[in-house]
Amino acid sequence: MAGRFTNVDEFIKFTDELVEKAKSPNTYFSVCGGTGCIANNSNGVLAALKEELDKAGITDVEVKNTGCPGFCEQGPLVSIIPQGWLYTKVKVDDVPEIVSESIQNGNVVKRLTYEDPGSGDKIANSEEVPFYNKQTRILLANQEKIDPTRIEDYIAIGGYRALIKALTQMKPEEIVSEVSESTVTLLFQLASPLSQITEPLSGPLQVNDTRLTLLKLAPLAVSV
Numbered sequence: 001m002a003g004r005f006t007n008v009d010e011f012i013k014f015t016d017e018l019v020e021k022a023k024s025p026n027t028y029f030s031v032c033g034g035t036g037c038i039a040n041n042s043n044g045v046l047a048a049l050k051e052e053l054d055k056a057g058i059t060d061v062e063v064k065n066t067g068c069p070g071f072c073e074q075g076p077l078v079s080i081i082p083q084g085w086l087y088t089k090v091k092v093d094d095v096p097e098i099v100s101e102s103i104q105n106g107n108v109v110k111r112l113t114y115e116d117p118g119s120g121d122k123i124a125n126s127e128e129v130p131f132y133n134k135q136t137r138i139l140l141a142n143q144e145k146i147d148p149t150r151i152e153d154y155i156a157i158g159g160y161r162a163l164i165k166a167l168t169q170m171k172p173e174e175i176v177s178e179v180s181e182s183t184v185t186l187l188f189q190l191a192s193p194l195s196q197i198t199e200p201l202s203g204p205l206q207v208n209d210t211r212l213t214l215l216k217l218a219p220l221a222v223s224v
């Protein structure tokens with residue numbers, strides 16, 4: 001789909017499709033785009049991965065530039081999802097082997113996996129790395145799934161569900177009351193204070209309906 005959504009139903013359909021597709025994603029790379037990894041040339045690794053995939057004619061493996069997963073001392077970090085393999089201290093020169101071994105042959109590149117300093121064991125799966133296996137990640141739970149430049153990634157993990165609920169299930173007064181009582185009031189006040197909307201709001205949603213003021217805060221009308 002390209003262009004703008006003209007009604008909520010179109011957006012709901014689009015959301016449902018993305019959520020469904022995300023349940024069984026194609027293999028993709030998550031390359032850390034945090035400050036520490038960028039300082040160690042993760043952007044070069046990211047570009048090299050895209051180029052190597054292109055060269056190999058592989059079109060169904062995406063490369064996402066994602067946020068920092070916290071293990072900065074081991075960066076640049078590259079994860080392969082959904083396998084869950086984590087490669088540490090990755091360099092541009094490692095990229096051809098990563099693509100040929102891990103993508104084309106389906107094998108872990110053992111030399112790039114984390115080495116436990118105590119046991120000397122090489123650990124391929126990020127969930128088994130001691131740094132991660134005692135953590136319950138809450139705020140960063142979706143870190144590997146979201147490239148912040150792709151709004152579809154956020155929608156695919158349930159983003160904007162609250163907006164859909166507001167537009168389809170709540171009365172205008174309920175929306176105003178919810179926002180007034182919530183901790184995001186300040187954000188709304190900075191952008192477009194709902195508390196200042198005074199005209200009656202009811203009936204089916206129309207284009208230009210005042211409820212679409214919400215869209216100023218939620219870029220629903222994205223090009224996709």
Ligand code: FES
Pocket residue numbers: 032033034035036037038068069070071072073075076077
């Ligand atoms: S900056 Fe890459 S892991 Fe933190």
